[in-house]
Amino acid sequence: MPGKGDLVQGTLEMLILKTLALQPMHGFGISVRIEQMSNGIFHVIPGSLFPALNRLEREGRIKGEWRPTENNRRGRYYILTDLGRKALKEEMRAWGRQVEAVAKILEA
Amino acid sequence: MLWWNRLVAGFSSLFSKRRKREELDEELRAYLQVAVEERIRSGMTEADAWRSARVEMGSIETVKTKVSAIGWDSWFESAVWDVRYGMRQLFRSPGFTSVALLTLALGIGANTAVFTLVYGVVLKQLPISHPDQLYRVGEGEFYCCEWGGLQGSWGTFDYQFYKHVRDTDASFTQLAAFSGSAPTFNTRRAESAQAAQTLNGEYISGNFFATLGINASQGRLISTYDDNENAPAVAVMGYGAWQNQYGADPSIIGSKLLINEIPVTIVGIAPQAFFGARLSQNPPELWMPLSQQPAFEGNGRKSLLYSSGDAWLYVIGRLSPGQKPAAVQSKLTGELQQWLRSERELGRDDLARLNQQHIQLTHVGNGVSPFRSNSTRGLLLLSSAAVLVLLIACANLANLLLVRSATRRQQTALCISLGASRVRLMRAIFTESILLSLMGAALGIAVAFGVSKGVLLIVFRGANLVPVSAAPSLPVLAFTFSLSVLTCVAFSVVPAWIGTQADPAHGLQGANRARGSRSSRSQKVLVAIQAAVSLVLLAIAGLVSESLMHLEKADLGFKPQGQLVASINFKASGYTPDRLPALYQQIQNRLEQVPGVVSASLSLNAPQKFCCINLNISIAGNSKKWVGDVDTLMERAAPHFFETIGTPIVRGRAFTTSDTQSSPHVSVIDESFARRFFGDENPIGKHFGLSLEGHSSDYEIVGVVKDAKYRNPANPQNPMFFLPFSQTTAYTPSGYQRLESGTLYAQLIEVRVNGAPAAYQDTLRKVLSEVDPKLALIHVDTYTDQVALQFNQERLIARLTSLFGMLALLLASIGLYGVTAYNVARRTGEIGIRMALGADRSNVVSMVLRSAMAQAGLGLFIGLPIAIFCGRLLQHQLYEVSRFDPLVLGGATLLLATFAGIAAIIPARRAASVDPNQALRID
Structure with missing residues (x-):
């Protein structure tokens, strides 16, 4: 069972896509944003974040780009592609259905 | 589309590996940097911030490894690494590598060599269309029965039975026949005085090439229209013969060649890789329709083609769609037994064996092969x-x-x-x-x-x-x-x-x-x-x-040393049986006059070369049934034969020039023959003949010779008798008659010389062409080489x-x-x-x-x-x-x-x- 801080298998990629849906971000930004949005429950370490980013990029759902950061250094920013936007919608719908189903079972 | 993106991404990362790694490295460092700054901002000391960030990240290398293990290209990449590493290891220990390679080369090489042979001899299909559909009616080799007799499991058939099955049985879409033996023919161009060439030939039914489904490399192949008594004489030549003996001359196609002195039009050349439907050491190079067989045999209506009971044809065909080989096989067996009952006059013994006569359908997509x-x-x-x-x-x-x-x-x-x-x-x-x-x-x-x-x-x-x-x-x-x-x-x-x-x-x-x-x-x-x-x-x-x-x-019972043996085809040179005795005499005399030649002779077969004709005999004054069941070998020889090949005479005499058609007909037997049929009695003066009503005292035994191995010594050999070329018996059954006249043609010339026999090869050829320029030797060899060939x-x-x-x-x-x-x-x-x-x-x-x-x-x-x-x-x-x-x-x-x-x-x-x-x- 997933305890505090553990992500359900496969949801990390969905969360990354959701995070990037607001604006392009670099790796650290993504990790901080996920932690903030989950009120500190999810903590994404680089060992999981970067493989996930690489996978998404290979699948064409996000695109990496070097841009100057706030403090004028070079950072790699990830942008959601059209394909990624579609995939996010798809996954959110599927997730919603799953949660609903699980909730029904638990309430019964 | 997902797989496409992954594929493209894999390729791009394969080709820009270095840049990708550097980028990842920079990205990870930037991450660390920001993470540290963030921690300092939230109140940590710089040292604590670094430690905490590092702990969270783990080793940068580990993250990089994790990232680079994503995608198919990473597998490929690591395989390349393995190969490079493997090669390095192999090069680093050359001793190990060379021993291992040598071992493997020998082990795999031995197997590949053997497989090359197995594939070539057993597995390789004929170069024809759909070889898998090709079946042979019957099995086994062409060894007996050309003059009739029951075969048990049948392998060869007479023309009448073939025609009957072809015309009445719908199990096959095509059913073709070809002659089992491969006679040699003398061929030469009609207008030139050039010496004749010898080619192996095969008689085929008109649909033979159509059944195999092959096309001519030049001109056309034989068709059903050519296989007709009234059609003009035609032949197809093998690609090899056309290349080697006629210099690939295109003018040969459509022109007339003299084949055994009979003008025949060459209509085309067979495909390059086609050596006939049999895998043989001496494949046919000349194909002629069955309808021409009588013209070459020269016996008119008594020829093989018209005879009944003389099994001389292989039959192959393609099964009609939906036909099961097992069903066709039993149907053919029924047809065969029916045919034998109605068309043959079978004796009581044969009738008793009738229901054992059967036909086996064999798959011959890889060729009919005795060699195999x-x-x-x-x-x-x-x-x-x-x-x-x-x-x-x-x-x-x-x-x-x-x-x-x-x-x-x-x-x-x-x-x-x-x-x-x-x-x-x-x-x-x-x-x-x-x-x-x-x-x-x-x-x-x-x-x-x-x-x-x-x-x-x-x-x-x-x-x-x-x-x-x-x-x-x-x-x-x-x-x-x-x-x-x-x-x-x-x-x-x-x-x-x-x-x-x-x-x-x-x-x-x-x-x-x-x-x-x-x-x-x-x-x-x-x-x-x-x-x-x-x-x-x-x-x-x-x-x-x-x-x-x-x-x-093994004691072969003769002396191959100091001897030459040559094969020849007198029939192909146009000789008729009545002219043969004088010709043999002349050749023998001329050869024996050559200085250094000790003796010369002619024969039908010889030890370790062309063995033998199997026949049953009957003995005058001995009506016991077993006599007719013993298989014996028949051989014909000219005078001086035994002294030339070096087989000692144990009793009586050999043939002489005074054994003529008008003198008493004589035979020489070998020791096993004497032992088998006469036991301890003296066989000289006894009479015997072929196992046929009224022929039991055709020959008088005048001599006994030591046993000689005519066949491979590993196989048991039957008792043997010898007849002179100069005496011939008349038979009523056409098969026996054909056998009798056929065996009058000597196939071999033996010459015993002083000194090295190889030196006499040219002399032998010269003497023969002096006797008659049309005589061509097919093959000359020293007898020791011939024997070595057998093993x-x-x-x-x-x-x-x-x-x-x-x-x-x-x-x-x-x-x-x-x-x-x-x-x-x-x-x-x-x-x-x-x-x-x-x-x-x-x-x-x-x-x-x-x-x-x-x-x-x-x-x-x-x-x-x-x-x-x-x-x-x-x-x-x-x-x-x-x-x-x-x-x-x-x-x-x-x-x-x-x-x-x-x-x-x-x-x-x-x-x-x-x-x-x-x-x-x-x-």
Whole structure:
């Protein structure tokens, strides 16, 4: 069972896509944003974040780009592609259905 | 589309690996930097911030490894790494690599060579369309029955039965026939005075080429319109003959050639790779319609074509769609029995055997081949031997790898402690093995090409066309490739498993400590198996060689030395039987006048060349039934025959010039004939004849000669009688009549000379062309060469099995040496201690020898019963070799023991020369 801080298998990629849906971000930004949005429950370490980013990029759902950061250094920013936007919608719908189903079972 | 993105991403990351890694590196560093700044901002000291961020990130390298393990390209990349690593390892230990490659090349090469032969002879389909649909009506070889008689399982048929089945049975879409024998024809251009060429020919039904579904390479092929009594005479020439004997002259197509002095139009040339529907050492090069057969035989309505009961045709066809071979087979059997009952006048004995007459449908997509059935057993033996050699090679390689992985234990332990997974390490070993295997296979193909070329040269020595090619074809290459992969798996699985079992803690400690590990036990088992297998192979090689030796030393009952033998076709030169006696006399006289010629003669057959006609006889005054059941051999000879070939006359006399048609008809018999039919009685003056009503006293026996081996001495030979060319008997049945007139044509000329016979070849040709320029010799050979030719196959098999046996022994010895040497090296410390404690050199030597000999002994123990069993299996194929031959088995054992001794003594001596002081200092 997933305890505090553990992500359900496969949801990390969905969360990354959701995070990037607001604006392009670099790796650290993504990790901080996920932690903030989950009120500190999810903590994404680089060992999981970067493989996930690489996978998404290979699948064409996000695109990496070097841009100057706030403090004028070079950072790699990830942008959601059209394909990624579609995939996010798809996954959110599927997730919603799953949660609903699980909730029904638990309430019964 | 997802897979497409992944594919593209994989390629782009393959080709920009370096940049991608640098980018990732920069990204990770930036991440760390920001993470630290963030922590400092939230109140940590700089040192704490760095530590905390680092802990969270883990090693940058680990993250990079994780990222780069994503996607298919990472697998590919690591495979490339493995290959590069494997190559480096192989180059680093050239000794190991060259021994392994040599072993593999020999093992795989032997198998590829044998497979090339098996493929060419057994598996390769005819170059025709849909060879898989082609069936032969009947089975077996063309050996008897041309003059009638029941065959049991039928193989050849008369024209009438063929026509009956073709026209009434709808089981076949096409049903074709072709003559079983391949007579030679003399061909020459009508207008030129050039000497005649001899070509092997075949009579075929008009639909023969259509049935096979092949097209002419030039002109056209024979069709059903040509196979008609009233059609003009036509022939199709083989591609090889057209190329070699007519210089690929296109004007030959459509022009007339004189074939046996009969003008025939050549309408086309057969396809290049087509050697007829039979795989034969002397394939046909001239095809003519069946309807022309009577013209060449010259017997009008009494010719083979019109006769009933003379089985001379092979029948092949394509089954109609939906027909099951088994059903067609039983239907044909019924038709055959019905046909025999209604068309033949069968005697009581034949009627009793009628329901045993049957037809077997055989699949002949790879050609009708007497050569194949002769060779199958030999090929089987060779294949088994080759597989055993490969097995030993695998055992050797497995041993080498085990030794290597043992020496690399430290390195393996280091890899594992640094986090390498066992699967990854095993994969590296597999990669290295497959590299070795493939390189070995490439070398093996080269070895095989050489070997099979040599083998084919020997098998088809004296043949004018070799229908089997030594060049590696696609199926052969595929075979070799799969074999090398299989080999790799066979020799690398155990070493990979055992070799990667290293316990890091153990491995990193003193690596040279002697431990009775699993690897050394499996090594010893492997060596024992090798010894067993090589013993079996040596024993088989010994038996086969012994059989050959007996064959070569067998008393053939004649003297091939100092003799020439030439084959000739008088019929093809246009002679009729009435002109033959004078011609023979003239040739014989002219030859015997040549200085240096001792005697000359002519005959139908001769020992070890063209054997024989099988006939049944009857004896005047002996009506016992068994007499007619004994198969006897008939031969015709001119005067001086026995003195020329060197068969002694035991009793009475040989033929002379005074035996003429008008004088009493005489016969000479051999000793087995006398013994079989007359026991202890004196056969001289007795009468006998063919087994036919009213013919039992046709011949008077005037002489008895010593038995001579006309056939391969390995086969039993029937009693034999000889008739002179100058006397002929008239028969009523057309088959007997045809036999009688056919055997008047001598096929051989024998000349006994003083000095080297080879020098007389040209003289022989010159004398013949002086007698008649139209006479062309087909083939001249010294008789010793001719005899040697007979044992070609036996010799080849004996030589190859011996070669394989020695190869196996060598490999097994190398294996034993390797394991012993390795164990000595491993136990250097132990030996040092033993010596320090008082063991002397001989103790050490005997300790090492004992262990090596125990392995060889175990091999003997396993191998001897198998060798004896194999000897029993082989016995019926061998000539005068007993089922249990202590000499051969003892020899093989001794050989193995000797080699094992040599292989063990070298490391044993090295062990004895260990200096205890140094040995103890190693660890």
